[in-house]
Amino acid sequence: MFTQLNPPLPVLVTDKGAGLAFAVIDYGVEHNLIWVTALDGSGEIWCAPNPKVRLQANWSMGRTKDTSLQFVPEGVSSQ
Secondary structure (H helix, E strand, C coil): CEEEEEEEEEEEECCCEEEEEEEEECCCCCCCCEEEEEECCCCCEEEEEHHHEEECCEHHHCECCCCCCCCCCCCCCCC
């Protein structure tokens, strides 16, 4: 099943970066959800499996940054 998200959700795809998820693909109970995401930095569109996708932090909703992720955006030094 392909579901368009309206509005799109701001997400972080681990190993790829921040972007907007604008659709979800559900292949059924034996598979992860697939998030169709347009990346902010490169404009690329990736289909990312559910374990690789996190919602971005949102202070007004009480959602804090996922501290277990050590994501460093491209072009930024990890030091």
